[in-house]
Amino acid sequence: MFKQWLIVALTVLSVSACSSKPPAQPENLCEIFKEKRDWYKAAKKMNKKWGTPVHVPMAMMYQESSFKHNARPPMQYWFGFIPVGRASDAYGFSQAKTMTWDDYIKETGRRGASRTNFGDAIDFMGWFTNKTYQINGVSKWDARNQYLNYHEGWTGYKRGTHHQKQWLIKVAGRVDERSKRYAAQYNQCKKDLDRSWLWRLFFG
Template sequence: MPRTSRQLTLCSLIAASLLAGCSSSPPRKPDNLCAIFEEKTDWYAAALDMNKRWGTPVHVPMAIMYQESGFRHDARPPMRWFLGLVPYGRASSAYGYSQAKTSTWSDYQRESNNGWSSRDDFADAIDFVGWYTHKTQSQTGVSKWDARNQYLAYHEGWGGYRSGSYNRKAWLIGVANKVDQRSKRYASQYNQCKDNLSTSGWFW
């Protein structure tokens, strides 16, 4: 093989490797926050940035995003079908890691001066959840550490939360309890590994 061809092949292999490393696939061990951050050091750096900016502990947005999208960058509500045959749109405009709706994301972009943000970018998504939890505390008094009630406000909106709309949705209260349990589990895991975590992996 000519030298130039070998060089091109090598460059292609390196580029493919880098793209694979930067892929948006969900973490391999989503039930363990330490394993998530060890695998995805850029996620950990983004989580720390969110915490510094909004004051929300990292385990709360991570538990919320797990519930909302399973850490899938392109998650969206399922398509609705008429008579099981004709698609007629999705239940909402929710999209991405945080399942933020288009209108709420626009509010975030404007208020956070993050106009170039994208819902399928993890750093932007976790910053969005930090912004939302910060506003939830200011509008409802719910602590940023209270994953259960933060999730209820996240799902119902601030007005819905204040009116207690979730009390008519037993299924939602069950989901909020699951988010709370995961948040506490994530917090316990994080407390055991945070001193050993690094944001300076081989690439990042």
């Protein structure tokens, strides 16, 4: 009996570890979701809950963490060798800052949510993009301006702080381009992904 439980526990840990690894082909949304069926399920759930198309937060997440579950901003150093901390407390798949994450937890009541869990991270991004739409009127399909809000915050975006940061404008443009590529890819494979998911649900 103990041996059976041990096998089950090791299997769960193994699946969890695999789920935490970045996808093998991050440039292709179809390949990401084919490899990580649980990510696709979470992305669909986010879309249904918040109304944000899956390709937008996925493009933003790629830019923020390259899909690394424990990503952090790089360590900063004085004189090239004395560590003085990181630029911010952003963490996890979505690189959510602690204060914003706490606001998300407070508003949604999802007290067990973790920034290192993909499902929680993409739900957070759905929540954020929905708030961006409510506060600043930015379409949930507008990856460029959604990303600028994500980086500068709602107040910063409203003030136009991003206009003084040409590097950020360029990054937002790359996010927008990736979002459009992801959308085109997803349109080609969505039917197959949904069919496979339903087949697994009823016959798997």
